[in-house]
Amino acid sequence: MKYKIDSNGYYGEFGGAYIPEVLYKTVMDLRNIYEEILERDSFKREYKSLLIDYAGRPSPLYLAKRLGQKYGCKIYLKREDLNHTGAHKINNTIGQILLAKRMGKTRIIAETGAGQHGVATATVCALMDMPCRVYMGATDVKRQHVNVERMKMLGAEVFAVQSGNKTLKDATNEAIRDWCCHPADTFYIIGSTVGPHPYPDLVARLQSVISEEIKWQLLEKEGRDYPDYLMACVGGGSNAAGTIYHYIDDMRVKIFLGEAGGLGIDSGETAATIHRGSLGIIHGARTLVMQDEDGQITEPYSISAGLDYPGIGPMHANLAKTHRATVMAINDDEALKAAYELTRLEGIIPALESAHALGMLEKIKFQKDDVVVLTVSGRGDKDIDTYLAHINDNKD
Numbered sequence: 001m002k003y004k005i006d007s008n009g010y011y012g013e014f015g016g017a018y019i020p021e022v023l024y025k026t027v028m029d030l031r032n033i034y035e036e037i038l039e040r041d042s043f044k045r046e047y048k049s050l051l052i053d054y055a056g057r058p059s060p061l062y063l064a065k066r067l068g069q070k071y072g073c074k075i076y077l078k079r080e081d082l083n084h085t086g087a088h089k090i091n092n093t094i095g096q097i098l099l100a101k102r103m104g105k106t107r108i109i110a111e112t113g114a115g116q117h118g119v120a121t122a123t124v125c126a127l128m129d130m131p132c133r134v135y136m137g138a139t140d141v142k143r144q145h146v147n148v149e150r151m152k153m154l155g156a157e158v159f160a161v162q163s164g165n166k167t168l169k170d171a172t173n174e175a176i177r178d179w180c181c182h183p184a185d186t187f188y189i190i191g192s193t194v195g196p197h198p199y200p201d202l203v204a205r206l207q208s209v210i211s212e213e214i215k216w217q218l219l220e221k222e223g224r225d226y227p228d229y230l231m232a233c234v235g236g237g238s239n240a241a242g243t244i245y246h247y248i249d250d251m252r253v254k255i256f257l258g259e260a261g262g263l264g265i266d267s268g269e270t271a272a273t274i275h276r277g278s279l280g281i282i283h284g285a286r287t288l289v290m291q292d293e294d295g296q297i298t299e300p301y302s303i304s305a306g307l308d309y310p311g312i313g314p315m316h317a318n319l320a321k322t323h324r325a326t327v328m329a330i331n332d333d334e335a336l337k338a339a340y341e342l343t344r345l346e347g348i349i350p351a352l353e354s355a356h357a358l359g360m361l362e363k364i365k366f367q368k369d370d371v372v373v374l375t376v377s378g379r380g381d382k383d384i385d386t387y388l389a390h391i392n393d394n395k396d
């Protein structure tokens with residue numbers, strides 16, 4: 001266990017569980033049992049076998065030679081884009097549904113913004129034959145039509161939330177409301193390292209398989225099990241948490257995280273919470289939040305739907321505050337450019353989210369023998385319309 005949370009779920013000043021009274025027992029039950037269940041042999045066996053045979057792990061660690069040539073270092077890509085359902089999110093939903101079953105829960109709820117977590121949740125619910133309701137803002141239901149159809153095809157009920165701005169924050173509020181009404185039989189599968197304690201820790205552990213694999217894969221390829229740099233994008237923080245989990249105390253490893261700058265951190269159209277957020281409470285945790293002077297959560301903006309979140313995981317707020325991680329804001333145009341570059345240099349179309357990790361490469365001064373591991377959190381098939389809309393900006 002490498003992440004130091006205190007017994008109340010705080011990473012430094014961030015974290016905790018700010019929940020309505022009616023959920024107290026449910027959250028306490030989870031908190032009291034999740035570590036024990038995750039450590040059970042039977043859990044580990046079933047989780048591991050699904051990761052291998054169902055999700056397709058281990059994901060390759062690929063030496064991207066042409067990309068490395070361009071930036072003057074050795075770059076390995078951790079290929080989470082090759083997982084079943086196209087991103088790292090399946091690592092988490094498989095783990096949480098196994099936990100839900102062992103806790104005797106019979107119904108699953110989830111929130112989703114872009115729909116990726118909704119799809120990953122609906123997928124494991126089909127697999128485990130569990131009823132599933134996914135809360136999604138009505139605006140997002142329209143914007144993310146294909147993912148809505150995927151969820152429905154998988155047997156989930158998609159509930160279009162009509163309150164507020166009809167986006168992710170509103171979907172989250174509605175999911176919490178549902179949970180309050182059905183705390184005994186319902187398990188809430190949260191999609192990132194956010195939410196009340198113990199969710200950030202639970203999700204980080206379930207995603208830690210990413211850095212567990214990086215360790216042995218690097219040892220095989222480089223003869224040492226650590227890189228000089230780890231790089232990942234951050235929305236709520238789960239693929240980043242998984243990427244750095246087993247290296248957090250290893251100061252030989254520099255950590256760079258890319259958040260979504262949108263049109264620029266000073267433009268008012270941004271999702272760069274670590275740069276622009278202030279201390280507040282969102283989704284049941286105390287963390288950095290995009291909010292106005294009255295504490296009203298403001299609508300974030302990014303070209304990438306998966307990074308368009310007005311909060312940030314408490315662990316990452318703390319990593320930034322303690323300077324363990326360097327956080328860069330990558331703007332829409334920089335992410336697009338990086339996505340086109342990877343596509344042409346390596347034949348890999350990354351998710352727009354992942355392109356925010358790639359966009360950091362040109363901002364860092366590398367040494368020739370530096371070993372860099374960058375996580376490609378997902379594949380870009382879902383973003384083709386956005387890429388096509390910007391193809392002319394990216395013609396050489």
Ligand SMILES: *Cc1c(COP(=O)(O)O)cnc(C)c1O
Nearest residue numbers: 192235236237238239353377378
């Ligand atoms: C959801 C998503 C993200 C952002 O979520 P994190 O919890 O920060 O990892 C990043 N990349 C892809 C492909 C996603 O689907």
